[in-house]
Amino acid sequence: MKKHLYIIAIAALTTVAACKKNGLDRLPQTSISPNLFFNTESDLSLYVNGLISQPDRGSYLNDQSTDNVATTAAVEVKNIMAGNTNAQNITTGWSWTRLRNINYFLENCGKAQVSAAVKSHYAGLARYYRAEFYLDKMKRFSDVPWYSGTLEPGDAELYKPRDARALVADSIMADLDYAYKNVRESVPVGTPGKWAVATLYSRAALYEGTYRKYHSELNLSNTANTFLQTAARVAGELMASKKFSIYNTGKPEQDYGTLFSSQDLTTNTEVILVNIFDLNKSKSQNVNSTVFGDYEQAPAKDLLQTYLMRDGSRFTSLANYNQMGFVAEFKNRDPRLSQTMVYPGWIRVPDATPYIQRLNKNFTGYHQLKGYVNSTDNATLNGVDFPVYRYAEVLLTYAEALAELGTLTQANLDESVNLLRRRAGLPDLNLFAANGNPDPMLVQQYPNVTANVGLLLEIRRERRVEYAFENMRYDDLMRWKAGKLLTKSPEGMYFSGLGKYDLTGDGIDDIALIDRTATIPGEDQKEKNSLGVKLIYYRAGTIGTDATVYLKNGNAGGNIVTENVTRIFEEPKYYYRPVPQQQVALNPKLTQIFGW
Numbered sequence: 361m362k363k364h365l366y367i368i369a370i371a372a373l374t375t376v377a378a379c380k381k382n383g384l385d386r387l388p389q390t391s392i393s394p395n396l397f398f399n400t401e402s403d404l405s406l407y408v409n410g411l412i413s414q415p416d417r418g419s420y421l422n423d424q425s426t427d428n429v430a431t432t433a434a435v436e437v438k439n440i441m442a443g444n445t446n447a448q449n450i451t452t453g454w455s456w457t458r459l460r461n462i463n464y465f466l467e468n469c470g471k472a473q474v475s476a477a478v479k480s481h482y483a484g485l486a487r488y489y490r491a492e493f494y495l496d497k498m499k500r501f502s503d504v505p506w507y508s509g510t511l512e513p514g515d516a517e518l519y520k521p522r523d524a525r526a527l528v529a530d531s532i533m534a535d536l537d538y539a540y541k542n543v544r545e546s547v548p549v550g551t552p553g554k555w556a557v558a559t560l561y562s563r564a565a566l567y568e569g570t571y572r573k574y575h576s577e578l579n580l581s582n583t584a585n586t587f588l589q590t591a592a593r594v595a596g597e598l599m600a601s602k603k604f605s606i607y608n609t610g611k612p613e614q615d616y617g618t619l620f621s622s623q624d625l626t627t628n629t630e631v632i633l634v635n636i637f638d639l640n641k642s643k644s645q646n647v648n649s650t651v652f653g654d655y656e657q658a659p660a661k662d663l664l665q666t667y668l669m670r671d672g673s674r675f676t677s678l679a680n681y682n683q684m685g686f687v688a689e690f691k692n693r694d695p696r697l698s699q700t701m702v703y704p705g706w707i708r709v710p711d712a713t714p715y716i717q718r719l720n721k722n723f724t725g726y727h728q729l730k731g732y733v734n735s736t737d738n739a740t741l742n743g744v745d746f747p748v749y750r751y752a753e754v755l756l757t758y759a760e761a762l763a764e765l766g767t768l769t770q771a772n773l774d775e776s777v778n779l780l781r782r783r784a785g786l787p788d789l790n791l792f793a794a795n796g797n798p799d800p801m802l803v804q805q806y807p808n809v810t811a812n813v814g815l816l817l818e819i820r821r822e823r824r825v826e827y828a829f830e831n832m833r834y835d836d837l838m839r840w841k842a843g844k845l846l847t848k849s850p851e852g853m854y855f856s857g858l859g860k861y862d863l864t865g866d867g868i869d870d871i872a873l874i875d876r877t878a879t880i881p882g883e884d885q886k887e888k889n890s891l892g893v894k895l896i897y898y899r900a901g902t903i904g905t906d907a908t909v910y911l912k913n914g915n916a917g918g919n920i921v922t923e924n925v926t927r928i929f930e931e932p933k934y935y936y937r938p939v940p941q942q943q944v945a946l947n948p949k950l951t952q953i954f955g956w
Contacts, residue, residue, distance in 0.1 A: 394468040401474050404482040411489050414635045417647045417746045420731030422831035429657035430723045430850035430922040441927040447938035447956045453500045454940050462490045463510045484542035487535035488557050500937050521949035529568050536561040556633040558598045559749040562757045565591035574841040577932040588761045595758035604751040605629045612785030617699035625745040632749035644742030651731040658723035660850035667694040672787035676801050686853050687865045702727035704865030709734045714864040720908040723922050724852025730829045756823050763816050794818045847927040852920030876901030
């Protein structure tokens with residue numbers, strides 16, 4: 361039976377408003393007196409629970425900034441690459457109210473009449489939240505002011521310059537190390553405990569270690585290994601705890617997908633931290649219409665081609681792989697593909713017949729399935745839990761960190777990446793075979809990988825496939841210094857030209873592509889297939905015309921194309937964002953970096 365967490369928000373955390381410094385000099389104590397409030401463990405728990413802010417099912421829609429999808433949304437990085445924005449109108453991300461609330465707690469929690477262990481537990485949770493806060497800031501701006509305490513209006517420190525990334529990263533690591541050593545293992549379901557802290561700790565260390573390794577503009581590459589060693593150590597300790605395991609019931613066609621459509625993940629052995637949803641308990645979320653119906657992202661062919669064949673061989677090694685139609689693309693593939701994207705023959709509840717894509721609606725022709733709940737029951741749609749942290753990430757972090765350090769062994773692979781491949785029914789990844797025969801397509805995508813090339817590229821493949829549409833890809837591209845991959849406009853399904861095509865896999869035609877200058881027949885004139893079902897017609901042509909499906913070569917066929925914008929990724933500038941101009945005007949010490 362699903363357990364439920366009831367969280368009472370503190371008034372100060374919901375009513376504090378930002379002022380000219382975005383919340384740094386607003387005072388929570390005007391609403392909460394430390395002498396009256398910070399007395400008992402209940403007080404500490406109430407405040408810290410008010411700080412909980414977890415990813416939810418909206419995360420399935422956050423790949424819009426990556427090469428995993430095509431989108432018509434006004435995505436920041438896409439606009440930057442198209443030259444549609446500059447430092448003056450990039451204004452988000454410089455809010456500090458949450459930090460003020462965290463630091464206020466840290467300054468006052470010691471007043472409580474509780475044991476030192478209790479104080480350390482709650483202080484650890486607050487420092488976990490502070491590390492999370494600053495990790496997001498560092499990802500976006502690199503150098504940011506580090507504030508370890510609350511500030512009063514008029515304090516000179518409000519107008520300090522940016523602190524160096526090295527100081528910020530070390531402070532994040534110190535917070536996470538403290539939290540890891542002091543936060544309890546046993547906590548209320550749905551709240552972060554020791555192992556959730558460990559997951560973020562290893563994630564942050566991997567991020568910074570690889571970022572420093574590949575971003576020479578920081579001049580920090582000589583310290584990269586320290587972070588990578590921390591990532592491997594903490595991930596290894598979590599693995600050694602034996603508290604978690606990959607969810608695998610021996611059903612590769614469904615086990616992976618269960619993680620994203622379950623009504624209850626609180627007892628799932630893979631889920632380290634869960635965000636609980638239940639319509640009957642007034643905490644619900646339904647993302648069906650945006651994931652699948654009127655959604656703003658459509659899977660890109662490049663992502664689909666990354667998935668291996670079921671026997672472990674490369675799809676991109678097949679003859680004419682880049683001219684395969686939709687049905688052929690899904691044959692004998694890694695089962696995770698059909699649990700991530702709509703596959704030929706998929707049936708959408710309550711329909712009785714296979715679903716047929718609307719090509720003029722969904723950009724690439726491919727449809728996202730991960731995050732979609734195949735039901736019409738409202739309680740079911742709104743009650744699917746979200747896996748905030750999965751054990752799969754820990755295994756991938758462990759393998760990648762060791763591979764980057766050059767110390768990964770076959771035994772390490774078997775206790776990490778190969779557990780994910782076994783869940784999917786794929787053969788194990790062999791270290792020597794991978795290094796001996798790197799995937800030429802991945803070599804081209806990641807030319808800055810120069811050691812353990814084949815092995816690291818296969819680990820990156822596993823990470824992309826395992827975490828597709830879970831809001832990981834953009835951070836990965838940034839830390840690997842692979843922003844150039846974003847300059848390729850996403851493409852979709854391949855069609856050889858005008859004619860009739862089967863999209864359900866039964867060998868019977870479902871759609872007809874006609875010339876864009878032709879007229880789609882009236883309903884009573886449309887051709888029927890052998891099942892007596894009318895074909896769906898599209899007018900094909902090149903992008904920019906009045907066609908209803910855009911093909912790369914127009915009538916001559918090709919992949920579906922989604923845009924005709926030239927994308928330019930300026931390095932290293934576009935790996936960072938400028939401090940909002942209005943903040944620089946208030947504090948001229950906040951100088952811009954890397955050409956902004």
